[in-house]
Amino acid sequence: xxxxxIADIALRxxxxxxxxxxxxxxxxxxxxxxxxRIIAIAREIGFNPNSAARALSGAKAAAVGLTLSRxxxxxxxxxxxxxxxxxxxxxxxxRSYALTLQLVxxxxxxxxxxxxxxxxxxxxxxxxxxLRDGDVRIPVLxxxxxxxxxIGGPGETGSITQVWSDDxxxxxxAVRYLSALGHRRIARVSGMAELxxxxxxxxxxxxxCRTLGFESAVTVAADYTGEEGGRATRQLLMSASRxxxxxxxxxxxxxxxxxxxxxxGLRVPADLSIVAWDDSPLCRLVHPPxxxxxxxxxxxxxxxxxxxxxxxAEKPVDDIEAAPARLTPRGSTAPPPG
Amino acid sequence: xxxxxIADIALRxxxxxxxxxxxxxxxxxxxxxxxxRIIAIAREIGFNPNSAARALSGAKAAAVGLTLSRxxxxxxxxxxxxxxxxxxxxxxxxRSYALTLQLVxxxxxxxxxxxxxxxxxxxxxxxxxxLRDGDVRIPVLxxxxxxxxxIGGPGETGSITQVWSDDxxxxxxAVRYLSALGHRRIARVSGMAELxxxxxxxxxxxxxCRTLGFESAVTVAADYTGEEGGRATRQLLMSASRxxxxxxxxxxxxxxxxxxxxxxGLRVPADLSIVAWDDSPLCRLVHPPxxxxxxxxxxxxxxxxxxxxxxxAEKPVDDIEAAPARLTPRGSTAPPPG
DNA sequence: CATGATCACTTTACCGGTTAAGCCACTCCG
DNA sequence: CGGAGTGGCTTAACCGGTAAAGTGATCATG
Numbered sequence: 001x002x003x004x005x006i007a008d009i010a011l012r013x014x015x016x017x018x019x020x021x022x023x024x025x026x027x028x029x030x031x032x033x034x035x036x037r038i039i040a041i042a043r044e045i046g047f048n049p050n051s052a053a054r055a056l057s058g059a060k061a062a063a064v065g066l067t068l069s070r071x072x073x074x075x076x077x078x079x080x081x082x083x084x085x086x087x088x089x090x091x092x093x094x095r096s097y098a099l100t101l102q103l104v105x106x107x108x109x110x111x112x113x114x115x116x117x118x119x120x121x122x123x124x125x126x127x128x129x130x131l132r133d134g135d136v137r138i139p140v141l142x143x144x145x146x147x148x149x150x151i152g153g154p155g156e157t158g159s160i161t162q163v164w165s166d167d168x169x170x171x172x173x174a175v176r177y178l179s180a181l182g183h184r185r186i187a188r189v190s191g192m193a194e195l196x197x198x199x200x201x202x203x204x205x206x207x208x209c210r211t212l213g214f215e216s217a218v219t220v221a222a223d224y225t226g227e228e229g230g231r232a233t234r235q236l237l238m239s240a241s242r243x244x245x246x247x248x249x250x251x252x253x254x255x256x257x258x259x260x261x262x263x264x265g266l267r268v269p270a271d272l273s274i275v276a277w278d279d280s281p282l283c284r285l286v287h288p289p290x291x292x293x294x295x296x297x298x299x300x301x302x303x304x305x306x307x308x309x310x311x312x313a314e315k316p317v318d319d320i321e322a323a324p325a326r327l328t329p330r331g332s333t334a335p336p337p338g
Numbered sequence: 339x340x341x342x343x344i345a346d347i348a349l350r351x352x353x354x355x356x357x358x359x360x361x362x363x364x365x366x367x368x369x370x371x372x373x374x375r376i377i378a379i380a381r382e383i384g385f386n387p388n389s390a391a392r393a394l395s396g397a398k399a400a401a402v403g404l405t406l407s408r409x410x411x412x413x414x415x416x417x418x419x420x421x422x423x424x425x426x427x428x429x430x431x432x433r434s435y436a437l438t439l440q441l442v443x444x445x446x447x448x449x450x451x452x453x454x455x456x457x458x459x460x461x462x463x464x465x466x467x468x469l470r471d472g473d474v475r476i477p478v479l480x481x482x483x484x485x486x487x488x489i490g491g492p493g494e495t496g497s498i499t500q501v502w503s504d505d506x507x508x509x510x511x512a513v514r515y516l517s518a519l520g521h522r523r524i525a526r527v528s529g530m531a532e533l534x535x536x537x538x539x540x541x542x543x544x545x546x547c548r549t550l551g552f553e554s555a556v557t558v559a560a561d562y563t564g565e566e567g568g569r570a571t572r573q574l575l576m577s578a579s580r581x582x583x584x585x586x587x588x589x590x591x592x593x594x595x596x597x598x599x600x601x602x603g604l605r606v607p608a609d610l611s612i613v614a615w616d617d618s619p620l621c622r623l624v625h626p627p628x629x630x631x632x633x634x635x636x637x638x639x640x641x642x643x644x645x646x647x648x649x650x651a652e653k654p655v656d657d658i659e660a661a662p663a664r665l666t667p668r669g670s671t672a673p674p675p676g
Numbered sequence: 677c678a679t680g681a682t683c684a685c686t687t688t689a690c691c692g693g694t695t696a697a698g699c700c701a702c703t704c705c706g
Numbered sequence: 707c708g709g710a711g712t713g714g715c716t717t718a719a720c721c722g723g724t725a726a727a728g729t730g731a732t733c734a735t736g
Contacts, residue, residue, distance in 0.1 A: 079415050
């Protein structure tokens with residue numbers, strides 16, 4: 001039989017469509033015997049409820065959306081998002097929710113996608129990542145009343161809940177560790193300056209370095225790509241007061257930085273210490289393996305997914321603070337030379 | 339107004355629902371004046387057709403699916419799939435098709451997802467990647483008559499079209515290049531042996547090496563992860579007749595291999611040449627930058643998407659041979675020592 | 677023994693689109 | 707001037723579910 005409907009089941013079981021619906025949804029209104037018979041028939045003919053029909057009669061679309069507005073060349077090598085997605089899936093799949101993905105070019109386009117998705121009732125909620133200062137997406141989401149969860153923060157998201165981890169604390173941990181090793185000139189290669197978490201990390205970095213009375217604490221802005229990370233590193237290493245340690249905002253840039261250092265004849269970690277943010281397998285793949293700020297990104301994604309599903313179900317939701325990134329020392333950090 | 343429907347538009351325009359539908363879909367049956375008025379109202383109140391309602395009344399779901407059955411730890415660092423996805427999106431977005439993504443654990447689970455998606459009419463077609471020998475997914479897709487496109491091949495896919503590139507030719511190009519440099523002992527670190535394209539590359543590799551009369555041409559099976567790539571490399575470099583060049587089945591393993599070689603005190607490319615398959619930014623991120631077999635993965639994905647959309651529209655479709663991977667020499671290849 | 681409650685269903689309306697069929701006012705033509 | 711054809715709509719059925727309201731039989735209760 002070709003794509004059976006509840007009408008087919010009803011016919012076979014000799015009952016009405018309504019009875020089938022009650023039976024399959026575990027609702028009262030049918031006897032246990034009938035329910036079992038109907039479920040058996042459904043299984044036998046391989047019935048799956050038509051999601052469109054279900055969504056149409058008031059129910060949910062059983063899908064959530066994720067838009068990514070970073071260029072493909074960044075996404076392809078950036079392990080963060082796939083980790084996040086695998087975390088989403090762990091939660092979504094168990095509740096038969098689908099994940100709809102769309103790559104876009106800008107936050108403005110993201111807004112357009114949200115409007116369309118919601119208007120079409122294609123999704124019940126969305127994940128929002130890469131929060132910016134005065135993000136254009138937030139007011140639109142509120143206007144649409146589209147359930148959403150912001151990944152990363154904390155930021156000004158009004159009524160929209162966030163899942164965030166304590167970046168400031170993690171920065172402090174890394175800087176204190178380098179300080180304990182004896183470093184006094186530390187630099188930081190950041191991601192896109194317009195992203196809120198970049199700013200939060202930057203402020204924390206400046207503050208801790210000031211507190212510790214460092215000689216210098218420069219931040220060079222990059223964009224998460226290896227090219228930019230390499231360029232920023234080259235710039236730092238050529239400066240008069242060369243830093244003895246560099247903290248990178250993601251592991252791709254850290255790997256690129258390692259490569260630049262080696263290319264310039266510096267030994268890592270003897271001449272230069274390197275700390276990566278986010279600890280994908282990439283960090284263990286290079287030589288020396290990179291000291292990194294590790295966090296369980298998949299778990300982060302899973303928490304966000306639970307949060308979003310709760311928001312969709314109109315359960316009360318609060319911001320979640322996920323476990324902070326923890327420093328995982330490896331071979332790329334050591335006391336400074338001299 | 340909250341999520342307007344065509345009934346709202348009909349009310350405002352003083353016409354029937356049917357007229358609105360005709361007007362918005364460019365069908366005959368309404369005057370130009372009325373059509374314009376209706377379109378203006380639709381735009382004004384921000385109307386988006388409910389995708390569920392549309393899908394329900396015989397039309398398409400306007401979504402396609404992609405399942406990935408590789409472990410998250412591979413997916414997160416493997417740049418191939420994000421590249422592919424960005425290629426899909428380029429085609430899909432322009433036709434307002436959504437991409438539904440699901441990560442699974444095995445081809446058997448993929449089959450389950452296909453059944454469910456198709457039963458629920460959630461997707462109009464699917465992308466199939468990582469084809470295996472006697473793949474369990476193919477007969478199911480044919481049984482379901484679910485439109486599909488196989489990424490990679492060629493394999494036995496019956497009536498399902500494929501988009502593939504000439505891996506055998508690419509292998510030959512890489513081997514001939516190394517041969518021209520003077521190498522006589524070449525090894526290969528492969529991806530999962532059960533994948534069809536791994537086998538195709540392996541056969542081509544063996545054949546070309548035999549033709550060129552190489553002293554040795556070993557293949558060590560790995561799984562696309564850095565760990566395994568590193569382990570395979572270590573194994574190769576410890577063997578009695580150490581190869582002077584290694585070809586890797588993806589760039590992640592190549593990067594790991596480079597790292598292992600350096601860790602073992604070998605200079606790349608002076609003591610060991612390295613060639614990567616697929617040329618993500620990763621290859622230019624390490625030092626020395628890796629010689630790679632480059633192809634335009636996004637374009638590959640775009641072709642597959644066009645193919646799938648044609649199959650969904652029941653247009654005649656043929657297998658597509660995409661541009662083969664081309665050798666991009668960089669700093670990781672040189673004549674062998676001695 | 678009439679009344680009410682409960683059970684196990686069936687009937688029906690509805691979600692928001694698409695589309696075949698029907699209808700009315702005009703025009704055109706022999 | 708009657709009849710056919712056509713343009714521009716309206717009406718109504720349908721897609722496949724969900725859920726409120728209705729029905730008839732059984733059973734308990736005062």
